[in-house]
Amino acid sequence: MNNFELETLLNGFLKPHLIKDYCPNGMQVEGKPDVMKVVTGVTASQALIDAAITHGADAVLVHHGYFWRGEPEPIKGMKFRRIKALIEHGINLYAYHLPLDVHPEVGNNAQLASLLGIEQRGGLEDGNPNSVAVWGELPDAITGDAFSALIESRLNRKPLFINGGSHRNIKRVGWCTGGGQDYIDLAASKGMDAFISGEVSERTTFSAREQGIHYFGAGHHATERYGIKSLGEWLAENHKMDVTFIDIDNPV
Structure with missing residues (x-):
């Protein structure tokens, strides 16, 4: 081509x-x-x-x-x-x-949802059809510790888990892959039980604790590994191109 x-x-x-x-x-x-x-x-x-x-x-x-x-x-x-x-x-x-973050099929947010078994419901940003922060629901409510273990098993990386309320189970989840930690406040205002992003800031801890929302920092690289991989698979499957995904280790 x-x-x-x-x-x-x-x-x-x-x-x-x-x-x-x-x-x-x-x-x-x-x-x-x-x-x-x-x-x-x-x-x-x-x-x-x-x-x-x-x-x-x-x-x-x-x-x-x-x-x-x-x-x-x-x-x-x-x-x-x-x-x-x-x-x-x-x-x-x-x-x-950003076009790869928000794509409904191969996007980073969509791929993370698929990996974690979350049914995506929509965007967190009202009126924005290309919201980079989204939300969805787990099939069954689970504890924060159980969700942390699920993330670790699917991403091959132990997430940073900030407990926003030890007795609060997780059903409604907001997320934004990569450096989307500041969407936690929007997620809390929308009634999410938990929020996931790739990166974390010092202020994120207090946002989670004071607003009663669990937070999971799952790694910028780890949360955005699967969108580009899926895009390459789309090229190979639909346009018969020779595509190889190479994962360069990055602990961030």
Whole structure:
């Protein structure tokens, strides 16, 4: 497939034009015109690029790419080395941030819900059809400790569990993968029993305790591992592309 045709295909599926984001979505670095092998991963780190080179990839498709709002603009140091490696090996870089978080099928939020057995009900942000914070329900109410164990078993990572009320069981769950910890207050105001995000802040502890909502910090990387993996599987299944997911370890 032509590299620009692939961008058009991904844009049509993920619809980045509908979402205001903090970075460019789509092709970020142009490489060779023909794309046969694609490597997917969470972040376009040097380690992922090196693995893509070893794999003979024509493209890298990630959730976290480059050129974030507010980052230093000069291409030097770490940014230079990454981009230089891509260009020298003719590797196209495609990145989709918020569009991948909110996609109803392959999105990070949707995939996390599927892993944890949560039936998604809607967005937490009223009037926003692309709410990055969502909510849903478990089939049966369970304790905070049991839910923590479930998250650990499905994500292969022990979450940070802040008990928002030792006797409160969990049925209604809000979540936002990645750095969505500040949506905990919105989740509490909507009557959620628990809230999950990837990252945690110092203030999150007191929000959970004082508003009586359980909080689970499950890891930025761990909660966003499955969206990009699912997107790659969609490409392979529906467009017969050679796609390999490479998971670069990240404890954050």
